[in-house]
Amino acid sequence: MYQLTKDLFRIPMKAEEVLCSTVYESEALKEFTEEPVKSPKIEEVYGHLKFPKAPADRPYVYASFITTIDGKIAFQDARDSALLQTNNFLDKTGGNAPFFVFMLQRAAADAVICGAGTMREEPNMTVHLYDVDLEQARIDNGLPPVPLNIISTLDGTDLLFDHTIFKKDEVPKMINTSPVGWEVVREKCQNPIFLVGPYRTIEDVDFVKLDRLLEENKGKIPVVVTGEGAQTDSNILFRILRHMGIERLLIETPVYTHHLMMNGLMDELFLNYACIYVGGGAMSIGLHSKSCTSTDHPHTKMLSIVNAKASPDHWFCFREAVIHGVKGRE
Incomplete structure (x- = not known):
């Protein structure tokens, strides 16, 4: 039986302070049948967050950014992404409405991939639910x-092991890296770890042995090694x-x-859109x-748009289905 965590950072969020309104909703959402998290608070604040069924050979993949x-x-000058919400000074919720929706997207996930770069910019972060109700x-x-x-690193040299x-x-933790990265992780990681792989192709994966390996090493961090050299293979990781x-x-x-x-493996984007301008060489996706x-x-394709009832003009969440392989106009 699962229990609430005791040693993780919290931000109390009252439902009446973070209420959202639906600005637009696509008919396509009616075909989504999976609702991983249900609660009276979620329904009151947001409604129903539903997803399609996951493919048989990989998870359903979505990204979330402010x-x-x-x-x-x-x-x-201050690369903690949460500041885009809290320093959106015209948002009367103080950034709490977009932050609750951001946390809701986490709540629906079985796993979250965070990069070594994000960890370096936010040395005290963990990917958990800051709202205890979620x-x-x-x-x-x-x-x-x-x-x-899941901590993603190509060669391990950018990881902060402290x-x-x-x-x-x-x-709960997992590391995904390349064969080159494994050598760095093995040398520098102070936590108990164990090697999963290396897998150069999907045919290299023996799932019976994988199950046994995971069972025998409970309590240790699995380091899933895919690809060749200093490159990983997302298809193998997703299949595992x-x-x-x-x-x-x-x-x-x-x-x-x-x-x-770029590789046709993203299903959806959630863009928590703060109505502020930054410009210049600040971080963007794929910089x-x-x-x-x-x-x-x-x-x-736009699936839904929501905003905050208390501040409807200064923050929106765009939920968009990604369409790959579109051909140019003839």
């Missing part, structure tokens, strides 16, 4: 209180996660989000990565 009117996901809703719906925190995530026993029972996978790292968008071209790029 973004500005010009697509920035952090200030350049954590309780997970427990009431048969989910563990904290989603699996980060808060590694110190909190109540946070789905076998482990991960149905919904949330992405909170901008670099990895761009990778998935410093190869851009899509004018003839080959993902598209989206």
Whole structure:
């Protein structure tokens, strides 16, 4: 039987202070049947957050970011992304309404991928539910209180092994890295770990042996090694996660989000849109990565738009289905 965590940071959020209104809702949402977390508070504040069934060979993948009117996901002088909400000074909820919705997107996830870069910018963060009622809703719906925190690193050199995530026993953890990254993790990680892999192709994965390995090493951090050299393979990782029972996978790292968008592996985006401008060279999704071209790029379809009842003009959450493989106009 799951219990509430005792040693994780909280932000109390009263339902009447974070109430949301639905501005737009697509007919496509009527086809979504999976509602992973239900509670009176969620229904009062947001309504019903439903998803399609996960594919058989990978989780249903969605990303969630706080973004500005010009697509920035952090200030350049203070890179904690939550400041885009709290420093949206015209939002009368003080950033609490968008933060509750952001936490709701976490609450629906079985696992969350966070990048080493995000961990460096936010050394005290862990991917858990800051609102205790959302954590309780997970427990009431048969989910563990904290989603699996998956730390993604290509070569291991950017990881902070003394980060808060590694110190909190109540946070379940996994590391995904490359063969090169495994050597770094094995040398520097102070937590008990065990190797899963390495897997160069999906054919290398023996799922019977994988189950036995996971069972024999409970209490240790699995380090899932995929790909070759200093490159990982997301298809292999996703297949393993789905076998482990991960149905919904949330992405909170901008670099990895761009990778998935470029490779046809992203299903949805939740963009918590703060009506502020940042500009310049501040962080954006996919910054410093190869851009899509004018003839080959993902598209989206709007699924829903919500805002805060107390501050309807200064924050919106856009939920968008990602459409890959759209051909150019003939």
